[in-house]
Amino acid sequence: MCSINEEGAEVFEEFKPIEPLELKCRKCLIEDGNVVLQKKFVYCKTCFVPMVTHKFRATIGKSKLVNRGERVLVCVSGSQSSISLLHMIWTGLQQSTYKRLTFDPVVLYIDESVLHDYPQDQVNKIKKLFEKYGLTYHIVKFAAAVYSDNCLNEDINVDQYNDKLQNIFNNLSDLTLKEDMLMKLRKRAITKLADLLKCTRMMTAENEHKLSIRLLSNVALGRGSQISLDIGLAVNNKNNDKTSLVTIRPMRNLSAKEISYYALFNKLDDFLHSNFLTATSEDESIQKTTERFINDLQVNFPSTVSTIFRTGEKISEKTSAIAYCLLCQGVMDVDMSPSSAMEATKYSKYVSLMGVKALKLSLKELKNEETNEKKCNGCKCRNKQDLKEEIVESLCYACAHIIQDLESLDDLPEEILNKEKDRLQFKKMEEQIKDFLL
Amino acid sequence: MPILCSAKCGQNAVLKRPKTGDTLCKECFYWAFELEIHSTITNGKLFKKGDVVAIAASGGKDSTVLAQVLKTLNERYNYELTLILLSIDEGITGYRDDSLKTVLENKDEYQMPLKILSYQQLYGWSMDKIVAEVGRKNNCTFCGVFRRQALDRGAMLLNVDCIATGHNADDIAETVLMNILRGDVARLQRCVNIITITEGTIPRCKPLKYTYEKEIVMYAYFKKLNYFSTECVFAPNAYRGYARTFLKDIERLKPSSIMDIIHSGETMCIKENVKLPDIGVCTKCGFVSSQDICKACMLLEGLNRGLPKLGIGKSRKANKALAALPNPSLLHF
Numbered sequence: 001m002c003s004i005n006e007e008g009a010e011v012f013e014e015f016k017p018i019e020p021l022e023l024k025c026r027k028c029l030i031e032d033g034n035v036v037l038q039k040k041f042v043y044c045k046t047c048f049v050p051m052v053t054h055k056f057r058a059t060i061g062k063s064k065l066v067n068r069g070e071r072v073l074v075c076v077s078g079s080q081s082s083i084s085l086l087h088m089i090w091t092g093l094q095q096s097t098y099k100r101l102t103f104d105p106v107v108l109y110i111d112e113s114v115l116h117d118y119p120q121d122q123v124n125k126i127k128k129l130f131e132k133y134g135l136t137y138h139i140v141k142f143a144a145a146v147y148s149d150n151c152l153n154e155d156i157n158v159d160q161y162n163d164k165l166q167n168i169f170n171n172l173s174d175l176t177l178k179e180d181m182l183m184k185l186r187k188r189a190i191t192k193l194a195d196l197l198k199c200t201r202m203m204t205a206e207n208e209h210k211l212s213i214r215l216l217s218n219v220a221l222g223r224g225s226q227i228s229l230d231i232g233l234a235v236n237n238k239n240n241d242k243t244s245l246v247t248i249r250p251m252r253n254l255s256a257k258e259i260s261y262y263a264l265f266n267k268l269d270d271f272l273h274s275n276f277l278t279a280t281s282e283d284e285s286i287q288k289t290t291e292r293f294i295n296d297l298q299v300n301f302p303s304t305v306s307t308i309f310r311t312g313e314k315i316s317e318k319t320s321a322i323a324y325c326l327l328c329q330g331v332m333d334v335d336m337s338p339s340s341a342m343e344a345t346k347y348s349k350y351v352s353l354m355g356v357k358a359l360k361l362s363l364k365e366l367k368n369e370e371t372n373e374k375k376c377n378g379c380k381c382r383n384k385q386d387l388k389e390e391i392v393e394s395l396c397y398a399c400a401h402i403i404q405d406l407e408s409l410d411d412l413p414e415e416i417l418n419k420e421k422d423r424l425q426f427k428k429m430e431e432q433i434k435d436f437l438l
Numbered sequence: 439m440p441i442l443c444s445a446k447c448g449q450n451a452v453l454k455r456p457k458t459g460d461t462l463c464k465e466c467f468y469w470a471f472e473l474e475i476h477s478t479i480t481n482g483k484l485f486k487k488g489d490v491v492a493i494a495a496s497g498g499k500d501s502t503v504l505a506q507v508l509k510t511l512n513e514r515y516n517y518e519l520t521l522i523l524l525s526i527d528e529g530i531t532g533y534r535d536d537s538l539k540t541v542l543e544n545k546d547e548y549q550m551p552l553k554i555l556s557y558q559q560l561y562g563w564s565m566d567k568i569v570a571e572v573g574r575k576n577n578c579t580f581c582g583v584f585r586r587q588a589l590d591r592g593a594m595l596l597n598v599d600c601i602a603t604g605h606n607a608d609d610i611a612e613t614v615l616m617n618i619l620r621g622d623v624a625r626l627q628r629c630v631n632i633i634t635i636t637e638g639t640i641p642r643c644k645p646l647k648y649t650y651e652k653e654i655v656m657y658a659y660f661k662k663l664n665y666f667s668t669e670c671v672f673a674p675n676a677y678r679g680y681a682r683t684f685l686k687d688i689e690r691l692k693p694s695s696i697m698d699i700i701h702s703g704e705t706m707c708i709k710e711n712v713k714l715p716d717i718g719v720c721t722k723c724g725f726v727s728s729q730d731i732c733k734a735c736m737l738l739e740g741l742n743r744g745l746p747k748l749g750i751g752k753s754r755k756a757n758k759a760l761a762a763l764p765n766p767s768l769l770h771f
Contacts, residue, residue: 174692176691176692215618216615216618218702219614219615219618219699219702219703220688220695220698220699220702221698221702222697222698222699222701222702223702224699224701224702224703224704224705224706225702225705225706225707227706283687283690283691284691285691286688286691286692286695289684289687289688289691290684290688293680293684293687296680297619297680304619307619307620307621308618308619308621310621311617311618311621311623311626312618313709314623314708314709314712315623315706315707315708315709316707316708316709316710317707333701333705336704336705337481338481339478339481339482339483339632340701340704341648341697341698341700341701341704342697342701343481344474344477344478344647344648344697345457345458345648345694345697347474347477348455348457348458348470348474348648349458349460351469351470351473351474352444352445352455352458352460352462352466352470353444353445353446353460354445355443355445355446355447355462355465355466355469355470357445397698397701397705398698401694
């Protein structure tokens with residue numbers, strides 16, 4: 001099958017290299033071109049910007065999800081993509097009546113300076129930018145958004161929360177899991193803020209390139225069942241009624257290059273936006289390895305990103321899902337048949353510990369044996385281990401990996417711990433009455 | 439200080455399992471390795487008592503280990519299977535002729551009957567001849583398509599109930615990645631199945647589906663199994679190679695990645711409104727195909743008519759080209 005792609009590459013090689021300077025814009029045929037897309041399409045500046053804006057507007061329009069006057073949370077991280085998103089929305093609001101965007105944007109910037117080093121005046125600069133656009137905006141500290149329900153109040157003391165947040169990440173040794181955890185906590189924070197700000201829609205600025213990388217690293221992390229959640233155009237959170245929060249990704253049909261040129265032509269400055277992978281080497285985390293892999297392939301096979309992206313569009317969430325992960329709110333994917341990768345891994349672990357004895361004992365008996373051992377030396381550290389095992393039961397496959405790597409659960413948001421307590425309580429009740437349930 | 443075997447057998451450990459990171463002694467590793475495959479077979483219900491099973495044997499490490507393990511388990515746990523080795527001779531000088539020698543040795547060692555089918559017999563073309571015609575590019579398409587069908591034909595000849603192939607966990611994870619990269623949603627769904635049953639064909643199963651390639655090598659190494667390991671002379675397999683390197687890179691970062699990818703593949707669902715190809719039969723040869731004329735017949739027709747590029751690429755284009763040829767009725771199979 002590989003050979004088919006080789007054939008495709010051959011066709012590309014045959015394509016004569018063009019000299020963009022001599023070519024006119026393919027749209028207006030008057031102006032000289034300024035941009036070359038996909039190695040062959042030449043655009044001038046005046047035609048390029050509307051083309052990009054149109055793609056963005058079409059993506060929102062097609063979704064048919066944003067109603068007149070609806071409050072939409074616009075998430076701005078400071079990256080080029082998000083600054084361009086903000087600019088496009090603002091431009092859309094200035095248009096003449098029939099083209100005007102009619103929703104009510106609420107701009108959100110989450111200040112993550114507690115985790116990464118940012119220039120000191122960055123928040124002020126962002127504030128200035130938001131004020132220039134004259135849109136409603138909120139700047140919230142990350143730690144406050146994760147831990148406090150009162151995070152919109154600017155005066156709250158975030159020091160204790162900052163410590164907790166830093167502890168979580170310091171307790172995770174693996175860079176891959178650190179970044180995965182950051183993504184999940186960020187999503188939690190945004191979801192919570194959308195709720196507090198009474199927004200029913202939220203927009204994030206991921207482009208095609210970023211989403212393809214996310215798709216493939218999700219597969220590598222065991223999050224295959226959650227792909228549509230993480231890259232889909234419109235993702236509903238759980239209950240399908242009108243008040244539930246829907247994530248919209250209006251930039252998903254734009255390439256990284258298109259966005260860069262949009263920002264360049266509109267003279268948009270972007271801001272430093274770090275994560276745990278910034279300035280790390282490519283062979284330290286799965287996400288970065290995936291990024292390099294896709295970038296390298298893209299050079300030789302220019303359709304790589306869009307193919308991955310289109311594949312992702314055809315993958316959906318399990319419709320029959322009843323349970324959701326406590327941490328990432330994705331579909332629970334741990335209820336597998338005995339013949340599955342998950343059970344096979346468990347069995348591997350088990351036979352490595354039991355050796356020949358594995359034949360006689362079953363998995364359950366091993367667990368019993370372990371719990372008996374634990375009871376013998378019931379010190380506190382054992383209890384902690386128990387809590388971990390219990391919380392893992394309400395997590396999806398990939399989130400369970402994160403929590404298993406986490407040394408202490410104390411710094412998790414209280415919301416999660418409380419929910420887990422409720423679940424345990426409920427389980428106990430069920431246990432007590434189970435003989436009488438019909 | 440020597441490290442003790444984690445199965446608490448009292449022996450010193452000689453290896454660290456690539457899959458779980460546990461340290462094991464030789465004996466406990468054999469047990470773990472074999473028991474895992476046993477559990478894969480029983481949980482996946484791969485065989486029924488009394489089945490006749492053809493082991494697709496290439497002489498490489500995967501199929502050699504598969505033959506050895508199936509024989510061991512069959513005797514130890516009374517599967518009551520009749521095992522037969524089935525080899526396909528593609529006719530590649532300097533590669534397949536050597537590996538078939540290994541299969542012949544295996545046959546004597548394991549006391550199993552062996553059936554060899556060759557491309558020359560089945561199609562009238564050996565790979566050497568095909569490469570002379572097609573060139574170094576795209577010849578893997580011929581080899582892959584023909585082998586798939588050749589295995590089916592061989593299995594039918596032998597009248598077996600099931601074909602067992604040596605695909606390991608690395609292969610499956612790699613295929614999941616490949617199908618995403620190629621946008622092949624239908625195969626993405628199918629490739630993680632441990633047993634593939636299509637109407638009109640013999641079921642195929644992959645008993646080594648959850649076994650790491652590294653552990654297969656380890657098993658063969660400690661058991662001193664005789665296997666053949668040389669790259670095919672025609673294939674520095676371009677595109678798949680990228681996926682393979684990527685997989686190795688992430689396995690180094692996190693050994694469980696291979697299982698994580700398979701888990702992803704097993705839990706992914708395809709949207710309901712996505713159109714998947716219909717499975718039918720080839721109008722020429724009667725084997726399973728999603729097109730009117732199957733790929734193997736298309737490729738063969740191209741070869742026989744001196745148009746080797748005919749079947750490569752989109753089937754639609756090939757059909758058009760075929761219709762444009764004079765005397766389409768001359769198609770003979």
